[in-house]
Amino acid sequence: MTSRIPRDSRLRLVRPRALATAPVRSESVTTQARPPRPPEGTPPPGELARMARQVLADAVRVARWADATLSPGKGHGTPDGRGALSVSTAERAAADLDLPPRQIRADWDTARLAGLVEVHGDTARPGWRLRAWDRDDSAVLRGWVALFDAWSLARPAVGTLEAASVAEVVEAMPQVLSLLQLSAGPVPVPQLLDLLGQRVEELRTERCEIPYGPQPEPADPASEPLPALLDWALLGLAAVGALTCADGQATLTPLGSWAVWVKLEQICVAAQSPAGNIEQAAEDMLRGCARLRPKAARAEYRAWLAARPVGSAVTELIAAARGEDALLRGLAFEALRVVGAPAEPVVRSVAEEAPLRPYALLWLAEYEGADPEDVHLVLTREETTWLWVDTAAAVADHGEAQLLVRHLESAVQPTVPALLDEVRRAGHPRTVQVLVALAAAHPDPTLAKAVRRAAFQVHTGGA
Numbered sequence: 001m002t003s004r005i006p007r008d009s010r011l012r013l014v015r016p017r018a019l020a021t022a023p024v025r026s027e028s029v030t031t032q033a034r035p036p037r038p039p040e041g042t043p044p045p046g047e048l049a050r051m052a053r054q055v056l057a058d059a060v061r062v063a064r065w066a067d068a069t070l071s072p073g074k075g076h077g078t079p080d081g082r083g084a085l086s087v088s089t090a091e092r093a094a095a096d097l098d099l100p101p102r103q104i105r106a107d108w109d110t111a112r113l114a115g116l117v118e119v120h121g122d123t124a125r126p127g128w129r130l131r132a133w134d135r136d137d138s139a140v141l142r143g144w145v146a147l148f149d150a151w152s153l154a155r156p157a158v159g160t161l162e163a164a165s166v167a168e169v170v171e172a173m174p175q176v177l178s179l180l181q182l183s184a185g186p187v188p189v190p191q192l193l194d195l196l197g198q199r200v201e202e203l204r205t206e207r208c209e210i211p212y213g214p215q216p217e218p219a220d221p222a223s224e225p226l227p228a229l230l231d232w233a234l235l236g237l238a239a240v241g242a243l244t245c246a247d248g249q250a251t252l253t254p255l256g257s258w259a260v261w262v263k264l265e266q267i268c269v270a271a272q273s274p275a276g277n278i279e280q281a282a283e284d285m286l287r288g289c290a291r292l293r294p295k296a297a298r299a300e301y302r303a304w305l306a307a308r309p310v311g312s313a314v315t316e317l318i319a320a321a322r323g324e325d326a327l328l329r330g331l332a333f334e335a336l337r338v339v340g341a342p343a344e345p346v347v348r349s350v351a352e353e354a355p356l357r358p359y360a361l362l363w364l365a366e367y368e369g370a371d372p373e374d375v376h377l378v379l380t381r382e383e384t385t386w387l388w389v390d391t392a393a394a395v396a397d398h399g400e401a402q403l404l405v406r407h408l409e410s411a412v413q414p415t416v417p418a419l420l421d422e423v424r425r426a427g428h429p430r431t432v433q434v435l436v437a438l439a440a441a442h443p444d445p446t447l448a449k450a451v452r453r454a455a456f457q458v459h460t461g462g463a
Helices: 046-057 057-069 087-097 101-113 137-149 163-183 189-206 226-239 255-269 284-290 294-306 310-321 328-341 343-347 357-367 381-398 400-411 417-426 431-441 443-460
Strands: 119-120 123-126 243-246 248-250
Touching: 046 057, 046 137, 046 255, 057 087, 057 101, 057 123, 057 226, 101 119, 101 137, 123 189, 137 255, 137 343, 163 189, 163 248, 163 357, 189 226, 189 248, 226 243, 248 255, 284 294, 284 310, 284 328, 284 343, 294 310, 294 328, 310 328, 310 343, 328 343, 328 381, 343 357, 357 381, 357 431, 381 400, 381 417, 381 431, 400 431, 417 431, 431 443
Parallel strands: none
Antiparallel strands: 119 123, 243 248
8 A cells, every 4th residue: 555645745747858868977077179170172061961962862762762652561571681672572663763673672772771761671661861861961961971881781792702801801991091081182093902901911910810830832912812802892982972983093082081081080089088988898988977977978988989890889888788787778878879870770679678678769769860858758658667767776876865866856657656656566676776765865754654665565575
């Protein structure tokens, strides 16, 4: 039986908001400097967006055709979970758009890589970028950068090239692109090949790949696959609109030059990590950001992310979110917001894990363009209550007692008895500790008594 609470102890009903960031920040941080300007001669964002729209025009056409023509999830894809169009659908699109099926499939793959369509198994739906394509230059540029980052998937290497060598070249290409960007003009392919060879050797040395046992005679340099690999890489980057090749020289396009400059600036930000967390593991980095203000914390996240491959960074952040510390769970998803599109498949995959589900659903809703005022509507009442308890656990572990008392106001339940009833049913593993901490912190003795009673009931399994 729930306790009666005095009228002045009723919860104030407030509009719930996403509670992904635990409210335990207190230290002041100096104002961040303005971001550096791109190199002189870089087109303005509107012109860059126009170029990106031109590069992706065919992919947009196929994505819009699918949006207008196909009913969702009715066998239009292949059952391999990779999002390829079925033969019948590709032929139907080819007939409607007067294009060969091979071109339809290529444009569809480009649309997936650019986030114009989202595919889950054999179900496809329009991505938020497609909805914003004509009105949001930022969405267009992010879509093109996503394609630029995936250039090796946009034009896969032929089977005659060894997978290990392909991986080395993909890892080494940022150095080649940096040379092209700093040169601000055509660079002979032999010069790029020389740099690529040096970088590949550096990568092998860094990995300490020392062969053991008898070794064959050194291979003829002419038989090395690097020239073919460089040709493949340059063609792949040209296919996504990042560079052009002519007369034995390669030149970055304005889009490509801008994108490489953005990547270089991210590296510089990483090297100047203001709070010194760049070399830390994800958990330690998140703990280091816990008391930073949101803007400063985002700068740290960007620096940390720029210093490591995005795939391994996302894996580390998810692992931190799965831990027992609720504070790290919220901060990990804040860092994943900085990652953006590359994190979407992983976040979607963990949405069925109970501890991560509310965070994942809020992340996905924001990623898909939901109004910040309405993003909480994606959660059920039970999920909202679970998130309230999880955030309270973060506050109890890392915040001040008064902050935990104020956390009551964020509950969606209109009264303390209603909140306690739903908290008991939520099944959060930290429920007892949260209620005990809240009872100890609250100045109202009647309310504190009711909360302690609820904690006892959860602990003993009573009603």
